[in-house]
Amino acid sequence: MTYMHIGKDFTPPDIEGKVTGAARYAEDFRRDGLVFARLLTSPIPAGRVVSIDASEALAMPGVLGIFTADDLPESKPPANPALAKEFITYIGQPILAVAAESEELAEAAIERIVVEYERRPFVVDPLDTLVEGGPDPYPMGNSLIRTGEAAAGTTASGTGVGQIKWTSDQVASFRAGRFPTGASFPEEWMYGDVDANFAQCSTILEEPFVTIGYPHHSLEPRTGMAYWENGKCYFHGSLQSHTVGHDALSAMLEIDPANLVFINENTGGGFGSKIFPYPTMAVTGRFARKLNRPLQLRITRPEEFYIGSARSGMQGWIKIGLRDNGRVGAVDVAIVGDAGAGGGASGGSAAEHISIMYQPEAMRFRGMSLYTNTAPRGAQRGPGQNEMAAVLSPMMDKAARQAGIDLVEFRRVNAPGMDAKVGSRQGVLSSSYYPQAIEQVATLFGWEQKKTLPRQISATKVRGIGVGEGYHSAGASGYDGLLRIAPDGKIYLHTGVGNLGTYSYAGVLRAAAEALQCSWENCVVVHGNSDLHLPHSTYQGGSNTIFTETRSSHVAALDAIRKLKTIAAAQFGGAVEDYSIGGERVFLTSDSSKGMSYGEAAQKAIELGGELSGMTYPEDIHRTTQRSVQAMQGTGLIGVAKDTLPKSGTAPGFAIAMIEIELDTETGKFDILDYSGVAECGTVIHPMGLRQAMNGGGVWGFGMAAYERHVYDPQNGLPANVGLYQGKLPTYLDVPLHMKTAGTDMPDPQSPVGSRGIGEPAQGCAAAALMSAISDALGGHLFNRTPVTPDMIVNHIAQNSFNTGDLKTNTF
Amino acid sequence: MGFSHAASGFKGEFCGRVYSLIKGRSWITLVVLIKCSSLYTTCLGRLSQPVNPKLTRRRFIKGVIASGVAAASTSLWYTASGQSRPAGAVERLLTISVNGQTRRVDVAPQETLAHTLRYKLGLTGAKLGCNRGECGSCTVLADDVNIYSCSTLTHEVKNKAILTVEGLRAADGTLHPIQAAFIQELSPQCGFCTSGQIMSAVALLKSNPRPTREEARNALSGNLCRCGAYDHYLNGVMRASGQLS
Ligand code: FES
Numbered sequence A: 001m002t003y004m005h006i007g008k009d010f011t012p013p014d015i016e017g018k019v020t021g022a023a024r025y026a027e028d029f030r031r032d033g034l035v036f037a038r039l040l041t042s043p044i045p046a047g048r049v050v051s052i053d054a055s056e057a058l059a060m061p062g063v064l065g066i067f068t069a070d071d072l073p074e075s076k077p078p079a080n081p082a083l084a085k086e087f088i089t090y091i092g093q094p095i096l097a098v099a100a101e102s103e104e105l106a107e108a109a110i111e112r113i114v115v116e117y118e119r120r121p122f123v124v125d126p127l128d129t130l131v132e133g134g135p136d137p138y139p140m141g142n143s144l145i146r147t148g149e150a151a152a153g154t155t156a157s158g159t160g161v162g163q164i165k166w167t168s169d170q171v172a173s174f175r176a177g178r179f180p181t182g183a184s185f186p187e188e189w190m191y192g193d194v195d196a197n198f199a200q201c202s203t204i205l206e207e208p209f210v211t212i213g214y215p216h217h218s219l220e221p222r223t224g225m226a227y228w229e230n231g232k233c234y235f236h237g238s239l240q241s242h243t244v245g246h247d248a249l250s251a252m253l254e255i256d257p258a259n260l261v262f263i264n265e266n267t268g269g270g271f272g273s274k275i276f277p278y279p280t281m282a283v284t285g286r287f288a289r290k291l292n293r294p295l296q297l298r299i300t301r302p303e304e305f306y307i308g309s310a311r312s313g314m315q316g317w318i319k320i321g322l323r324d325n326g327r328v329g330a331v332d333v334a335i336v337g338d339a340g341a342g343g344g345a346s347g348g349s350a351a352e353h354i355s356i357m358y359q360p361e362a363m364r365f366r367g368m369s370l371y372t373n374t375a376p377r378g379a380q381r382g383p384g385q386n387e388m389a390a391v392l393s394p395m396m397d398k399a400a401r402q403a404g405i406d407l408v409e410f411r412r413v414n415a416p417g418m419d420a421k422v423g424s425r426q427g428v429l430s431s432s433y434y435p436q437a438i439e440q441v442a443t444l445f446g447w448e449q450k451k452t453l454p455r456q457i458s459a460t461k462v463r464g465i466g467v468g469e470g471y472h473s474a475g476a477s478g479y480d481g482l483l484r485i486a487p488d489g490k491i492y493l494h495t496g497v498g499n500l501g502t503y504s505y506a507g508v509l510r511a512a513a514e515a516l517q518c519s520w521e522n523c524v525v526v527h528g529n530s531d532l533h534l535p536h537s538t539y540q541g542g543s544n545t546i547f548t549e550t551r552s553s554h555v556a557a558l559d560a561i562r563k564l565k566t567i568a569a570a571q572f573g574g575a576v577e578d579y580s581i582g583g584e585r586v587f588l589t590s591d592s593s594k595g596m597s598y599g600e601a602a603q604k605a606i607e608l609g610g611e612l613s614g615m616t617y618p619e620d621i622h623r624t625t626q627r628s629v630q631a632m633q634g635t636g637l638i639g640v641a642k643d644t645l646p647k648s649g650t651a652p653g654f655a656i657a658m659i660e661i662e663l664d665t666e667t668g669k670f671d672i673l674d675y676s677g678v679a680e681c682g683t684v685i686h687p688m689g690l691r692q693a694m695n696g697g698g699v700w701g702f703g704m705a706a707y708e709r710h711v712y713d714p715q716n717g718l719p720a721n722v723g724l725y726q727g728k729l730p731t732y733l734d735v736p737l738h739m740k741t742a743g744t745d746m747p748d749p750q751s752p753v754g755s756r757g758i759g760e761p762a763q764g765c766a767a768a769a770l771m772s773a774i775s776d777a778l779g780g781h782l783f784n785r786t787p788v789t790p791d792m793i794v795n796h797i798a799q800n801s802f803n804t805g806d807l808k809t810n811t812f
Numbered sequence B: 001m002g003f004s005h006a007a008s009g010f011k012g013e014f015c016g017r018v019y020s021l022i023k024g025r026s027w028i029t030l031v032v033l034i035k036c037s038s039l040y041t042t043c044l045g046r047l048s049q050p051v052n053p054k055l056t057r058r059r060f061i062k063g064v065i066a067s068g069v070a071a072a073s074t075s076l077w078y079t080a081s082g083q084s085r086p087a088g089a090v091e092r093l094l095t096i097s098v099n100g101q102t103r104r105v106d107v108a109p110q111e112t113l114a115h116t117l118r119y120k121l122g123l124t125g126a127k128l129g130c131n132r133g134e135c136g137s138c139t140v141l142a143d144d145v146n147i148y149s150c151s152t153l154t155h156e157v158k159n160k161a162i163l164t165v166e167g168l169r170a171a172d173g174t175l176h177p178i179q180a181a182f183i184q185e186l187s188p189q190c191g192f193c194t195s196g197q198i199m200s201a202v203a204l205l206k207s208n209p210r211p212t213r214e215e216a217r218n219a220l221s222g223n224l225c226r227c228g229a230y231d232h233y234l235n236g237v238m239r240a241s242g243q244l245s
């Protein structure tokens, strides 16, 4: 299909601000009378606040007040409280905030506050709390239980803390890489006859595995600023979504959503940690109200480590069976997830990755989510799927090698195609061109040629090549689209999508420009400030913006087109169906001289009123959109609609990568010589944007596979690598000098422009390919964990006893 | 009771070390009174798993020192080092050159250049990603050399010409070649590291107008990008230096 805009590069409206310094982030905003708040955070991993004596601090000139848990509604475990009192569950947890006339004074005031704590037992490794007699991270237990309806991975109401214990024999057996007979798992699903299918398999592999969580470390710390005027709260914040969090933030501030103005044009990264409003935002907004002053709550880099969310960890066991033809016959997997001090683990989505990428004939998953006294966890780029992709890839390689099948051929044989099934319910996909992606990347990388290259390069250098696959569901539906055609002919495309850095907020609006057949130069993107009248748009996580929001943009455009034709028919006679659009005009198809420009039609819409100018609107649109339409009434032709287009099955995002490394056997370090990645995300709507997503995801993948991890001291509960370099985020020197990426560019039938999302699989495929390549360079050795650090590699080569098989989580 | 009474043996010694470490730093923010309940001792005694044999005390303490000691994380926003901060230090009027203009500004002795630029001169292009010399998002030029403005005292650079991202455009509004190339290559993602990347790239091209890609990546390696847009930034540098068409 030939498009005007889809599949073409464009200059996103915000990019100039990013290169000139004009783009403003939450912390760049100041206001007359601004006061500065800072947090006092917990020095202990578990316990409670016995008393707070702030008298000395409050007596300091310029210190304006403190804000504690008593100023907030009570929060029940495992909800992550904005400020802790009865339940301190990790070091670095905010206890109180102090505000002063200057930031320096606020810091000085914190030094004068005396907090008395009572300690409780703590634990940093899930298996240490799982074992009978082991300490619990909360006084009431160690595990997430569902007490009602709540979204997975959230700490919303509907969750509670329960207790799960295994015998020490069961834990020992799990650590030793065996399934713990008789052990209980609160989560379980199965499809097919697992035992019968294993019986038909000629290759059986049984392995333990560990994946370590790590902080998001979005480069912009989540500093926020709020002020109140005439009962309204103006909030400068940093979220990766925009309007979808509006009601939640209003609830945190206990105000009517109509009285919240949320301003957030730019966001310095989120990666899942800023999908919805986070607890400290309640402190910023409420403390500002309490003091009746504009207030900024700064979050520092170390604080970002603690409260900026982190990936959950996994300790697991897996059994894989292959049939003679290389098909995966059966998989049995058990996962203990580390949910940190709050949030949820991702075992279920990890299992989902296996179910889709290898299409086992039968599969069983058993899992649990355990708390530890470490930083709270939350969604991080492909939570579950990506770490499973990474740790699984070398295991699948081992199975394929045992079965005598080439690693890529093995992926081909098991590839999810159009008829693929996903997850416990074996649901269907909206479409899949994944087999094509395999061929494309094999050509781009030159797999057939590279696999014949000698592995030994020199006395101390070995080569490894690997392949990895990533998957995430990539699309939702049901959100609203909103646009306005003004009498001057400008087309204002409103979006409530956040600006998380991928330019998708603008890219998806091009679906509206496409339908309206208008020039992009004539469009104005309206976003980033709820006072600008934005629609209820999707949450931005789960790789779903592109699929979801091209749909809502499209339906808004269809509504506008219908109205344009209605106006023209009223003017020139005939039926609506007799009219066409083109060249930013609406005209009688049989006589194009009978028509008017979009601007003229917009003027008519104002005169005619009713639904044409937003005086009335569809009942099914969200109340956020309703408010926005009300504010825009009578200012032009309003296109507004909820996406009710047909949707069935899961819209998938797939990616596959191949990597060649050169590994130094003396240092354990390696260089990535070749990175090739291919995305299967339907039609490519923004080629440069796709490269950005694939390359950025690739860098995240290298971090997961080789660098980033939490390290907590099991004796004191202290984290040892709070900073960026210790973390450690990949730098320019850790990534290849060139990265090659492409897309299959085949349309998904459930998107009006054929597109789906890709952000998350972009990481999973890279992490998995790198793990596969490291293993290949070391003769197929399995570390059974992520990350694999140079230390581990050197120890393995030196045949030291560093044992990765006992599921240790905190390795130094 | 203090930390040092918390437990015996290794743990007690360790806590003692942390405590003295804390006491030795005047910027430590809070007084911690640990109610040393028997619960705590019990909990430590209960950890049945042997710790990693490779975890030596020396090694771990090194890690903790490096991590800045969790409990102390709230402080240290204004000072560029852990030195004691004289309360109510007097600001002095300085004349500094920023983006070709002479600016007069009151500056405290311990004030960082990032602070002066962002909060006194309104130049918020340089960002504070870490405020501790790790990320490079605060990079500006001082006499054409790229520096971390979060880790530079304003008084130190009073005789140098400071250039920030806001000063790159030509007088007629034309973007600097690096800025234009970064737009063409869609280099920024979230944009938070971008002004730092730009300033390091500008410094590079001033000293080496036609760098190889390898040289460019070395020159920019002090600038982290959490979004992982490295490939695109390097493309931008190569384009700006006329090596990519
Ligand atoms: S803010 Fe200066 S290096 Fe990070």
Ligand code: FES
Pocket (backbone or CB within 6 Å): A219, A268, A269, A501, B188, B189, B190, B191, B192, B193, B194, B224, B225, B226, B227, B228, B229
């Ligand atoms: S573009 Fe987001 S940190 Fe570099």
